[in-house]
Amino acid sequence: MGGYNQEDNPFLVSSLTPVFLAAFYVGSLYVWPTKHDRDHPDTIKRRFISAAFVTVFSPVFLIYFGAPHLLNKYSIPEIVGLRLDGLVAALVYPLVLTIILFLGPTVVLLTDSRFLSFCCPAVWKQNLQDWIWWRNHIVAPFSEEFTFRACMVPILLGYYTPSQAVLISPLFFGVAHLHHMIERIRKGQGVMLSFLVSLFQFTYTTVFGMYSSLLFVRTGHFVAPFVVHSYCNFMGFPDITEVMNFEPKKRVIISGVFVLGLVSFCYLLNIILEPSMYNNNVYMTVA
Template structure:
């Protein structure tokens, strides 16, 4: 816990950083421009998935490979949106464009370890459920984890590559690393955390098209599923946006995204019917409790270089940027 003198010193440090690094635009307000650039970027990302004409479902390897090509191109060009936004709004900062997008070396190791560990704490219940139900011993699991053949099989599986590598990397790059630097100067860090996920959640509505196209359920069921997915992805997007702003790194959100894709939404109904449900449910409760206890300590900006680059874009010092 920081003393009052240290806390005051931190606030003054961030204020000096704002005074020296951030220049407010002299031209038009960046708010509507920020939203416009974010919408354009989101539409470009989702639109790239549909440039290929095909009657095959989204999980077909051919479709996945084609979409890899288009989303990787859009993601590779996404920094140009931030560069163009910065040029149009005349926002000037000392951190480089890559640093603002969370691509930097300072604090990289804690940025890789701590956010992922925090997310695993949140999933303590599902992880405990997996351990109990897993037929393998701990030794077997370690052996598989270090088996090159296992990883070769994973890398040859297009669905695994999409869910664990390409989707987490490209979505976090586009919807967090590129959008948050554009939103923070006008909305501030706190508001940006809850604004940015709206673009992310809406971007997932395109799944409705394929579900309806291949008649995978009733219309009401598909719409209900889409609303649930929007809610879930918006909450998750707010969490990874929080991590990005607090740590100033892209890798943390990417690894958390990949881990959550692997775990899926917690099967609470299964936990209620589990033979060892008391142990499993206790793990769920402890996971949520410890998650909120460790949320701010594990994302303390002092571990990652204070202030984080994206925090220097805030129009005024924010408590989220304080340790």
Template sequence: DMLILNDRSNVSVMLEPEHGPAMQVEHTRTRCWVCVLSCLLLACLYVGSLYVWRSSLHRDHPSLIKRRCASVLLVSALSPAVVKAWIRILLLQNDASVWELMGVRLEGLVPAAVLPLLLTMVFYLGPLVHSAMDNPAGFTGEVQELISPDVRSWMLCVGDAVWLRNQVVAPVTEELVFRGAMLPMLVPCTGPTAAIFMAPLFFGVAHLHHIMEQRRLNQDSLGYSVTLFFLYTTVFGAFTSFIFMRTGHVVGPVLCHSFCNSQGLPDIRSALRHPQRSALLFSYLTGLLVFLVLLFTLTDPFFYGAIPVCSLAAPAASACY
């Protein structure tokens, strides 16, 4: 009997190196495919929902905006169900709720709303100074508008479909889907650092549909469209993904997204032609340098408590700590 047991133990030891790692690699590969396909499904649902409504209207027509906003709001509402199904498929054991994994939580909410937005405003120091210089009321008038905006102007904005889409609906739905839902699904496969750079690819590709619309209206060249709607959105997506992974909140990416939509791309060419070019270029450079200095300080997880999405990653996940 002892000989038989020894033989069986030897067989098991011999078989483990051959089949154990192979099965683990296959399991990891399958898990990664599930993660990537789940993200692709969400991206297709988001973009596809925009084209459910067949229309020849311009994308800024109020009627089309309302229909598309309804579509993306529905997809965003369904995104937690997709994350929940993904958890069940992979049989993941996690104490955090789906909403906590997606960055919807109370712990650290105030700093998560304030500090990333402040960081983004620092980056836009140059454009903000540029706007203040061109304001007829000067820098004081620009600050006064920010601190105590005209109520009538706000009412006009709220009633403007384009403003609501750009400042409210797009930031909320895109960040909830492309950051809140996709990053938790990518982290177990790629790790947090790689997920920061992989998730924006879905975000950038999801914006390429604007090329068709602009080409249809002959507004821009193809090269300019690709640069604007893929490269810029991908870089911006990497930044908001970094914010999400460092804070564990989706509110920061939403507010940063809304702010960037209000400012647009920094107009370096206009700054170079400005009468006060030297001062403007100095403010642009200062904003960039201070942004880089504060990037890790203002996103230190110390301000935000335990980050639920990091529980899906390996213990040595650098982007989470």
């Protein structure tokens, strides 16, 4: 299969197409006229339709503007990471690696009485009936990872190296979250506070985007960043202030677990994300 001829200006094609793809994703969320905020069921349902539309049409950008060396050799499902070979490994190992990174917050959660609620079937039944839960843990991770990783990274690889693509693609992902600033202002939050909150969100979503892009390139599977994204949304950003409020002995132990998780993650990163473990023939030569 051959894509759009990038030989005349591969830099322009591989740089501008992701901009339009990101704008396509964010713009689709605002085509619906509504007086409700983003957490209202009506807003969420309409944005689910937008997310589904973008997910279906994002591969069109890839087909026409993707890296020719990928389009000429592999099928679209293979390029976007929809394949069975190495699927179980891609489903398990990156998630385990991420749990190690979140070792501190995980221990805090397990020692908290609130953890018992997750063992209650009634709580899960309530979650499955909650539109916000579906948005945060299923629809948003799926549509965002498919658009910003599975479809955008192969476009960037038409000009940029894999390392550059891993660093660049999260910028579009981070910017795509800045629209929340508008919604906060509409709710009555001050402009400066909204800006600072959005700047913080941009920072950590960009850092996560780098990790997620690395997962996609190293494993060659869409499921890896999708499952990890869903897990990170479940865990949330680590609450350092909660740790500081523990009694001294517990605070020292938990802080040590936080450090242990981070150090272990850094040590295991390249080991667990070895492309050959996932039979990654698509991106192995460029990872």
